[in-house]
Amino acid sequence: MSLFIIDDDIAANDFKLYFKESNLNFNHTENLTAQASDGNTYNFSIEYKHILDELSYNKPINSDLIFGKDKTERIISLEVNGGNVIMVLDNGEVKTRPFFYWMLSNRQIDKDFVPLKGNLHYKFIKKFKSVGLYRQSAKIYKNRGVDFYTIWDQNEAAMVYYGITLFKGMKVSELSILSFDLETSGLVMDDTSKVFTIANTYRDSNGKIERRLFRVDDFDDDGDMISNWSIWVKKLNPAIIT
Numbered sequence: 001m002s003l004f005i006i007d008d009d010i011a012a013n014d015f016k017l018y019f020k021e022s023n024l025n026f027n028h029t030e031n032l033t034a035q036a037s038d039g040n041t042y043n044f045s046i047e048y049k050h051i052l053d054e055l056s057y058n059k060p061i062n063s064d065l066i067f068g069k070d071k072t073e074r075i076i077s078l079e080v081n082g083g084n085v086i087m088v089l090d091n092g093e094v095k096t097r098p099f100f101y102w103m104l105s106n107r108q109i110d111k112d113f114v115p116l117k118g119n120l121h122y123k124f125i126k127k128f129k130s131v132g133l134y135r136q137s138a139k140i141y142k143n144r145g146v147d148f149y150t151i152w153d154q155n156e157a158a159m160v161y162y163g164i165t166l167f168k169g170m171k172v173s174e175l176s177i178l179s180f181d182l183e184t185s186g187l188v189m190d191d192t193s194k195v196f197t198i199a200n201t202y203r204d205s206n207g208k209i210e211r212r213l214f215r216v217d218d219f220d221d222d223g224d225m226i227s228n229w230s231i232w233v234k235k236l237n238p239a240i241i242t
Contacts, residue, residue: 070162073169076239080154090239099158100127101134104149122149178202178238195222198229202236
């Protein structure tokens with residue numbers, strides 16, 4: 001018989017993950033002994049009764065970690081520009097959030113590092129409004145051997161900071177998508193390079209499919225063809241281009 005004694009938050013979390021990942025079913029009695037379907041008995045402190053209460057019912061796992069804590073749905077594009085996080089929704093609505101450069105550390109390096117909730121390795125965060133100070137600080141910390149974590153890509157950093165997820169609340173079939181393919185004279189790009197055709201398949205948000213081929217023979221030259229193709233793409237305004 002295996003006996004699990006849960007005496008701290010970390011052990012409690014391990015206990016919870018064990019049952020969820022092992023897909024075990026169990027019931028509990030008033031003496032707070034958990035009987036698992038594998039035949040093992042698990043005893044634990046009364047202060048962790050809420051864990052059994054949560055696991056005893058067929059409740060969905062909290063999805064914030066997977067789908068992001070921000071609840072804004074139907075975001076099809078996100079870009080950091082001018083100190084703001086610009087989000088475009090599928091209906092054309094634009095929402096903005098202030099952008100911060102941020103850095104995590106396992107200790108309070110200076111007074112500007114504030115503690116985060118929880119007890120994971122990176123427990124402190126510092127926010128920067130200036131990219132110069134952000135990069136300078138990162139360079140100094142790296143030279144000093146400080147343990148820190150950051151995300152250099154602005155768009156990704158913004159999404160992680162706010163918990164933003166693209167396409168939340170949308171079905172794949174609701175997305176407009178343009179797929180295109182080039183036929184060229186080769187992989188080397190120089191004065192002799194030519195684009196002969198641009199083959200396109202476009203599916204709108206209602207599922208309607210349009211196929212169109214741009215051929216250099218129908219235009220003055222390949223530059224003119226690419227220019228007209230660009231105008232056509234802007235008119236379609238697809239959510240995704242592949």
